[in-house]
Amino acid sequence: MNAVTLLDRTPPAAGCDRPVLKERGQREVFCGLTGIVWLHRKIQDAFFLVVGSRTCAHLIQSAAGVMIFAEPRFATAIIEERDLAGRADLHEELDTVVGRLLARRPDIKLLFLVGSCPSEVIKLDLNRAASRLDERLKDRVRVLAYSGSGIETTFTQGEDACLAALVPGMPTLSETAPAPLMVVGTLADVVEDRFKALFDGLGIPVVFLPPRRSRDLPAVGPNTRFLLAQPFLTDTARALEERGATHVAAAFPFGEEGTTAWLAAAARLYGVSEERFAEVTAPSRDRAKRAVARHRPALEGKSIFFFPDSQLEIPLARFLARELGMIPVEVGTPYLHRRHLADDLELLPHDVLVSEGQDVDKQLDRCRAARPDLVVCGLGLANPLEAEGITTKWSIELVFSPVHGYEHAGDLAELFARPLGRRDRLRV
């Protein structure tokens, strides 16, 4: 385990032999609009305008659990009766709303029109609206559209749709130009900076998608190799591939093992020597192992059950099983991308039930029957399960907190140890 396996990597068998329980029923998950909560913090000159209903507005302000209550860089254009009854032209109305918005916020450089369930159902063409507005606002504001609707996207797939919408506008990198490594997926700035430092140490030039400023979109071309930092970026990866880029397969950078595998995939590609790789990563690897080991006594041998939420479930279960000795019982994911998750699936113990999709009442029955030591689930299920005596970890925190890479491996382990530790403390 300790040897750096830069050269002797055998590609996994795409996890094809593993049986997966496919469920279709009530899904207790957020829709893709929720991604706006972290996307608007990442791309700091972008504004997200949801074109939807009062429900959409209510969802976004409720989903984060707290309201930030400043004037945020997102809002909802609420469709009203007169819009549906044809008494108002939806495109004209939308232009007026955008005009008012941009007058208020001259600092906005990139505007996303975000489609919702109602806008999809009435077939409001937001791509058309975006190109019309983009043309009109040329040089001042870029206007793009994507769908975060619940009928098309589950939770983190909203980020996928958003990033995929950015790809066509990325500058073209010529066939002769050397291409930096592209890391794809929203990361907390602190995590991104740590990765940047590691890639610098390895001598690998690197760019990130999404960028912190919309004008800094990285260029893409046939020499581009990209690593996914998040497991839910199916459409973004496809869009990048359509522009000639190549996906670099790797386990996801959670925990010491995952982060090492992820960095090693890039190192192999850029011809980094074993010695250099070991030298650059050793201090961080040691720190990560020490930080993770601190939580092993609390978690080792404990069973864990994942309800589907963010598509992070499989890499996280792999981390908890291999680095902390936890026993995954069921790992639910809203959607399973076998190719992107091949390395993680391979590393996940083979007797673990992987389920895709959801029928929440049936899954609750399975969960109650299994009586796991820890359940990872959404906010709608957490308190009801706690009231039944089952310890829970809110899954949304795994999306909102910096958990990637070596320096956050200990924090990631702690997120799972804390609810168990709390239960031990309480005597009421």
Place this chain on the structure above:
Amino acid sequence: MQLTVWTYEGPPHVGAMRVCTGMTDLHYVLHAPQGDTYADLLFTMIERRNARPPVTYTTFQARDLGSDTADLFQSAVRDAYERFKPAAMIVGASCTAELIQDDPGGLAKAAGLPIPVIPLDLPSYQKKENWGAAETFYRIVRSLAGPHAPAPGHVRPARAAGTRPSCNILGPTALGFRHRDDVREITALLDRMGIDVNVVAPMGASVADIARLGEADFSVVLYPEVAGTAAQWLKRTFGQPLVQTVPIGVGATREFIAEVAAITGVDATAVLADPASRLPWYSRSVDSTYLTGKRVFIFGDATHVLASARIATEELGFTVAGMGTYSREFAREVREAAARYGVEALISDDYLEVEEKIAAAHPELVLGTQMERHIAKRLGVPCAVISAPVHVQDFPARHSPQVGFEGANVIFDSWVHPLMMGLEEHLLGMFRDDFEFVDGASPSHLGHAPAKSEPHDIQVAPAIAEAVAGGSDAVAWSVEAEKELKKIPFFVRGKARRNTEAYAVEKSIPVITVEALYDAKAHFGR
């Protein structure tokens, strides 16, 4: 299309959820796309409920559209019945399902369940949460109590001698602002008057309880936003008189008692004579002198705004600097009240407009919702929360009602504590030149950080930033006047500066002198 940043109310089906979740054996099957289940967390997280709301969502996706969403709905209805065995069911559509027009009511009827199935028609693109709650409660009451209605012209028999009068308490729901504690308080008050509670609904009521609403002698309309429509129907159908005074505040509680006494004929003298509230004495005690004329801005749902305006003026001696509501259904009542207090009512659910109006009114205290709490924080003005939309803080562990005499005590504390206490304000003024009382010093109970250093991601709209800064370059200050201004206690200095500048502009004074400063003071002096 309406541009919305934050909303005061959710969509109408969330109102239906508040009614259903409050009840004990009713189930809601909601035709809704994936993602609408977010609403569960309002109940499980904000209210810390220990069970999932009794709601089944169809959570249809794109692949279901056009093919089998109706089948999906019907099987959801059957599965929900089999699994949860509710005593009755409400069915309806969320905003997206409304557009695909699957007719949940008809589909549920066709499923032929052996329980009452009540269809809801909640137009999502016109109406909002409170309307949805009121309509849902009305439909439930009509469907379940309707079969027990007496024949038209039937005269209510007189109560048997020796039996206590009974009433229904109407309006409390899940996720209601202090509804849990209000019900306990009002039940105890009625009990002291010798009156029994027949049914509290929707919160805590079963389907069977709703069916026997007609047995009560009268109804208490505790929250008209939710109970108004159903209460009017009960009055018409069962001849039940309504008590419509909402007992928030000492005066309103006394009127409520008198109204109940008049309807039932009970003798309320003892209950009225009992000095149950400390508010009147606390308000008259000398420490409260400093409350006199404090300018308050009041915003929230209509019930709490109307009650708060009365308490503020009659029971604490404040001045209403502005008031308004997001409850458009009660705009008339709030406008009339505002006119009595000499201000123009703000009827709006536009958070940014509310923020602008509060900034412009320069209140010394804001009584509002959690949204106004954040506005006030940003403006550096004390605030107390009086109304929904709710926050986890609005479900305190302790008993903390708003209604009745104990409610008045709670209100006195929660409104007065954010303000500087009388003696503290006096001392701050006296010692303003002491090095420990530098300008940044906040009252001790607000912690040690100056009020403005908020650690949040705060972006103030340009218009508001100007209004807050108050500084206008149009008038200049002489060095002496600037010096004199510094002698004014820091917590009123901003206001003095603004007033003086406004006065200078009005009188076309180019440079503010010490003279002008005191002229302005005399001009604005109360």
